Amino acid sequence: MVLNTVHNPWYISEMHILLRLLLALLLGGLVGFEREQSNHAAGLRTNILVCLGSCLLMLLSMYGFSAFVDEPNVRVDPARLAAAVITGIGFLGAGTILFTGKSITGLTTAASLWVVSAIGLAVGAGFYFASATATIMVLVTLWAFNKLEKRYISTKRAHLLKIKADDLSQALLDINGLLTEHKIVIRKILLEECEGEGEGEGDQIMLQVYITLPKSEALLMLLDKIKHLEGVRWVSSE
Known part of the structure; x- marks a missing residue:
């Protein structure tokens, strides 16, 4: 019975739930800290909440309806809530984009929120390596490429x-x-x-x-x- 529970793809222990939520908090916080240091609208807390919420919804999508798996007339789609998160985060990102009359600002912040939500979904799905690697790449893009762009591209x-x-x-x-x-x-x-x-x-x-x-x-x-x-x-x- 224990083996069946452990190998059941619709089951996750409370310890693993806590681990994934904490990892989402950490990875979202790293991106948010960089945004906070640059004085952008979506800072530390915003990115943490987006990543944590995305992770929770992914966990809910994958494991929250396990009681209905054996029902004959029920189809369980683990990706359904994830797709809704990707769509919904666009409205939050749109709020960070400003048109000042001479330029458009906030596109990078909106993109970072979208990526942070994807990182949260990946953590919720258990893709630890992919989510950690993506976080490192995001930080390199936001920090290192920003320095490069200011020096060589933004003339x-x-x-x-x-x-x-x-x-x-x-x-x-x-x-x-x-x-x-x-x-x-x-x-x-x-x-x-x-x-x-x-x-x-x-x-x-x-x-x-x-x-x-x-x-x-x-x-x-x-x-x-x-x-x-x-x-x-x-x-x-x-």
């Missing part, structure tokens, strides 16, 4: 310049000439007319210029040059 940065000026035609010509001289790509320009701040001042314009700034170009130096252009009242950057 350009997006910025929004807000410029208030007097003369429309002259301001556009001067700003365009300055940006072209510094090899700065203009992605989009928004123009808005506004009233002068002081008495006797004519109408002014507000320019919102979305640019791609080369990594070697100093933003403060560029703002100072724009500020000293004729007719420019003030300039700011986001």
Whole structure:
């Protein structure tokens, strides 16, 4: 009877349940710690909860309905809840993606949540080697590849310049000439007319210029040059 219980694929001991939940907590915590160190929205606790919840649902999917295995009209599908987890985690990941008007952020955090949920499912299914190896690979990707990307790949940065000026035609010509001289790509320009701040001042314009700034170009130096252009009242950057 004991042998039948041990070799029963629908049975898992409480000790093994505890082991898998603790391992999910540990692996999710490692990824979450890296995200927390980088000040991302989904940090330590979020990643732990995602991994732990995924592991619990995988355990439930595999062993929670073992009492109904011998029923003639019941089909037990251990992968059904796992598929629902993968689909559902997309909604949580979507909440970390932000569109700021000039760039999209949070894609890596959303992807890390998705991978952490997969790690939790793998731990719940008993794939210890695969889940541990995947965690190491995720940490290498998030930390080491991030350093590599910042140094060799991410050579350009997006910025929004807000410029208030007097003369429309002259301001556009001067700003365009300055940006072209510094090899700065203009992605989009928004123009808005506004009233002068002081008495006797004519109408002014507000320019919102979305640019791609080369990594070697100093933003403060560029703002100072724009500020000293004729007719420019003030300039700011986001």
